[in-house]
Amino acid sequence: MPASAVELHHVSKRYLLGEDHAPGATLRDAITGVFRHRGWRHRGERAEIWSLRDVDLTVAAGESLGIIGRNGAGKSTLLKVLTRITEPTSGVSRTRGRVGALLEVGTGFHPELTGRENVFLNGAILGMSRQQIKREYDAIVDFSGIERFLDTPVKRYSSGMYLRLAFAVAAHLQADIMVVDEILAVGDADFQRKCLGKMAEVERSGRTVLFASHNLEAIVRLCPESIWLDRGRLLARGPSEQIVDAYLASGVSRTPTSRYDDPAEPVALRSVSVLDASGRSSAVLRRAEPFTIEVCFEVARPVPGLDLSVVLSTLRDVRVLDEAWSDSTATGRGGPGRYRARLLVPPALAVGEYTVGVWLGTAFEAVLWQEGALQFRLEGDTHGRAERLVQLSLGWEVQRVPTTDSVGQRGCDWTPPDQVGA
Amino acid sequence: MVTSKPGTITLHDDWIDNPSPRRRFMDLGELHAYRELIAFLALRDLTVRYKQAAFGVAWAVVQPLVGALILTIVFRLVVRVDSGGIPYLLFAFLSYAVWTYFANGLSAATDSLVGNAGLVTKVYFPRLAAPLAAVLPGLLDMMVALVATAGLMAALRVGPTVALVSLPLWIVAVCLVALGLGLIFATLNVRYRDAHHGYGLLVQVLFFASPVAYPSSLIEPGWRLLYYLNPMAGVMDGFRWSVLGAPAPPPAALISLLTGVVVLLVGLRYFASAERRFADVI
Numbered sequence: 007m008p009a010s011a012v013e014l015h016h017v018s019k020r021y022l023l024g025e026d027h028a029p030g031a032t033l034r035d036a037i038t039g040v041f042r043h044r045g046w047r048h049r050g051e052r053a054e055i056w057s058l059r060d061v062d063l064t065v066a067a068g069e070s071l072g073i074i075g076r077n078g079a080g081k082s083t084l085l086k087v088l089t090r091i092t093e094p095t096s097g098v099s100r101t102r103g104r105v106g107a108l109l110e111v112g113t114g115f116h117p118e119l120t121g122r123e124n125v126f127l128n129g130a131i132l133g134m135s136r137q138q139i140k141r142e143y144d145a146i147v148d149f150s151g152i153e154r155f156l157d158t159p160v161k162r163y164s165s166g167m168y169l170r171l172a173f174a175v176a177a178h179l180q181a182d183i184m185v186v187d188e189i190l191a192v193g194d195a196d197f198q199r200k201c202l203g204k205m206a207e208v209e210r211s212g213r214t215v216l217f218a219s220h221n222l223e224a225i226v227r228l229c230p231e232s233i234w235l236d237r238g239r240l241l242a243r244g245p246s247e248q249i250v251d252a253y254l255a256s257g258v259s260r261t262p263t264s265r266y267d268d269p270a271e272p273v274a275l276r277s278v279s280v281l282d283a284s285g286r287s288s289a290v291l292r293r294a295e296p297f298t299i300e301v302c303f304e305v306a307r308p309v310p311g312l313d314l315s316v317v318l319s320t321l322r323d324v325r326v327l328d329e330a331w332s333d334s335t336a337t338g339r340g341g342p343g344r345y346r347a348r349l350l351v352p353p354a355l356a357v358g359e360y361t362v363g364v365w366l367g368t369a370f371e372a373v374l375w376q377e378g379a380l381q382f383r384l385e386g387d388t389h390g391r392a393e394r395l396v397q398l399s400l401g402w403e404v405q406r407v408p409t410t411d412s413v414g415q416r417g418c419d420w421t422p423p424d425q426v427g428a
Numbered sequence: 429m430v431t432s433k434p435g436t437i438t439l440h441d442d443w444i445d446n447p448s449p450r451r452r453f454m455d456l457g458e459l460h461a462y463r464e465l466i467a468f469l470a471l472r473d474l475t476v477r478y479k480q481a482a483f484g485v486a487w488a489v490v491q492p493l494v495g496a497l498i499l500t501i502v503f504r505l506v507v508r509v510d511s512g513g514i515p516y517l518l519f520a521f522l523s524y525a526v527w528t529y530f531a532n533g534l535s536a537a538t539d540s541l542v543g544n545a546g547l548v549t550k551v552y553f554p555r556l557a558a559p560l561a562a563v564l565p566g567l568l569d570m571m572v573a574l575v576a577t578a579g580l581m582a583a584l585r586v587g588p589t590v591a592l593v594s595l596p597l598w599i600v601a602v603c604l605v606a607l608g609l610g611l612i613f614a615t616l617n618v619r620y621r622d623a624h625h626g627y628g629l630l631v632q633v634l635f636f637a638s639p640v641a642y643p644s645s646l647i648e649p650g651w652r653l654l655y656y657l658n659p660m661a662g663v664m665d666g667f668r669w670s671v672l673g674a675p676a677p678p679p680a681a682l683i684s685l686l687t688g689v690v691v692l693l694v695g696l697r698y699f700a701s702a703e704r705r706f707a708d709v710i
């Protein structure tokens with residue numbers, strides 16, 4: 007049993023919400039509150055949130071632990087308690103060794119200071135000594151790839167340059183325990199790849215790593231073990247693959263099926279659901295696997311030429327799919343009865359949140375349009391390029407061409423693949 | 429702080445607990461460990477301030493000079509305050525330089541947490557480092573102004589006295605008074621953003637309640653005890669005694685020392701009791 011580097015004993019964290027805590031609360035509110043004797047009565051009325059509830063956790067030295075959970079589950083709070091940014095309401099969190107916190111890249115960067123000055127400032131803020139920063143300085147500059155701009159105030163940087171420099175400093179932080187919170191969510195693809203690469207390196211170097219992220223595939227790749235937080239409670243801990251599976255399966259609780267019981271006149275929707283690759287209905291699915299949209303509807307009187315269409319849209323209302331029954335079945339639609347229609351969607355859509363809309367009607371009139379019947383989420387690896395609608399992983403054909411070849415106006419001469427080496 | 433090769437827990441590494449065992453006032457050992465951060469934060473504020481200032485450090489002289497000229501017009505030519513044999517301009521220049529440090533230092537300390545909210549919510553450091561670093565950059569301006577005072581003294585043929593050796597003491601004193609009050613206002617400011625107005629009001633009142641524009645000898649003996657409840661009263665007297673050879677602070681000035689210490693302790697205590705909630709509330 008290796009020595010532990012992090013221990014949490016019955017850690018709970020409560021946040022109070024309410025006037026008194028609202029940012030921009032004024033002294034007057036407090037003073038008048040006291041005079042009206044509201045200061046005390048108020049206390050009981052204030053809404054409270056338990057961000058962490060009785061969390062017990064031990065992380066061995068050298069272990070990499072992933073932390074997953076929905077928005078607001080308490081992941082960031084856990085990391086903040088661990089790094090001593092905030093105190094637990096009850097319980098104790100203990101760490102052994104130097105803790106490096108990367109809850110954000112570029113913490114403390116000052117826009118007026120030059121890149122060089124910010125490297126030193128940011129390094130000091132992250133807990134590096136001046137000696138250490140001096141020693142690592144060249145490596146940091148190298149890694150950032152922006153040496154030409156080091157004497158420019160960072161307010162003149164593009165956001166990409168800013169991130170590069172900030173991450174370069176963070177990447178050279180030497181700590182025994184690295185605490186990383188979703189810093190991969192920002193930056194361009196190149197930057198995100200670099201982050202993941204560096205994370206893998208850190209993991210291999212034998213440091214203790216705690217990594218909270220919504221990028222489940224990165225978690226599985228980087229962390230052998232994970233914990234799953236849900237509304238402040240530690241639900242499970244185990245091999246990342248299993249925990250991620252359980253987490254995805256729990257999407258079930260997010261009503262993956264919508265039911266309707268309107269009278270059919272002449273047609274009515276009965277239910278809409280999303281099924282994962284193994285046929286379970288779930289509102290959280292793996293991006294890399296096909297899934298099915300199932301629509302059950304009822305036809306009371308014959309509706310000649312009845313058509314069904316399923317529309318998938320992003321939350322920004324971009325229509326990604328609009329597939330109709332008539333696309334594949336030309337005739338014989340619309341006899342009375344109960345129907346179950348299934349649409350198999352191949353793994354083509356990008357990671358993200360989608361809504362399902364269902365349309366029933368004929369070529370002449372719309373009988374029913376159920377917008378936003380369901381919402382589901384595709385989770386998976388964006389490979390650092392989240393800004394896209396489809397993710398097809400199309401195969402590439404790449405070949406090295408001899409440098410002696412004339413690179414003419416066509417760019418380069420291409421040998422068709424079947425003739426390579428012939 | 430013991431550092432070890434990453435990834436290897438050595439026996440030297442002690443457990444660090446959160447919540448940490450309560451310190452009533454402050455954790456000097458930890459502040460010492462974070463001295464580089466304090467220096468970097470102070471250096472940052474200094475650099476930023478001078479970066480885009482065309483006249484740079486000249487402001488450190490111009491500001492008290494203009495202040496002193498205004499005071500001279502009002503309190504010398506109009507009201508005819510007696511500055512006890514010291515040329516009034518010199519008298520006012522020194523006072524104004526010290527006062528500027530106090531007012532600016534207090535202001536910077538008041539805003540030190542809110543202004544560094546990004547740090548407070550994203551990294552751990554002893555929170556005291558922020559107000560502490562905030563009162564440091566002003567010292568440079570005060571030093572420059574003190575050098576200018578020496579020049580002015582030479583020009584006006586006012587010689588130094590042995591009391592000059594006590595100067596460092598008074599510099600530390602004004603620093604601590606600004607810090608003590610600053611801790612209280614910084615803490616208030618985290619929760620109530622109008623603490624800054626409170627600061628403005630206080631500085632205004634204290635300006636007239638301290639011997640900045642006039643010598644404290646003008647205060648009726650009956651009022652002295654009350655007057656020296658203001659820690660800045662004793663500090664201003666001390667500066668003028670030490671630099672300009674004005675009369676030594678009267679025994680009643682010991683009250684200033686006492687209130688100064690009390691304000692600092694209250695500030696540290698209040699800050700320490702609230703600092704664990706800063707990241708949640710800010």
Ligand SMILES: Nc1ncnc2c1ncn2[C@@H]1O[C@H](COP(=O)(O)OP(=O)(O)OP(=O)(O)O)[C@@H](O)[C@H]1O
Binds near residue numbers: 075077078
């Ligand atoms: N300073 C604060 N004041 C009040 N409530 C807070 C504060 N910080 C966090 N919370 C609340 O605590 C809960 C947990 O937040 P936390 O940031 O830990 O979630 P998370 O798991 O990191 O979510 P995400 O995946 O969105 O990053 C949320 O309900 C949040 O509103």
Ligand SMILES: [Mg+2]
Binds near residue numbers: 082083188
């Ligand atoms: Mg978070």
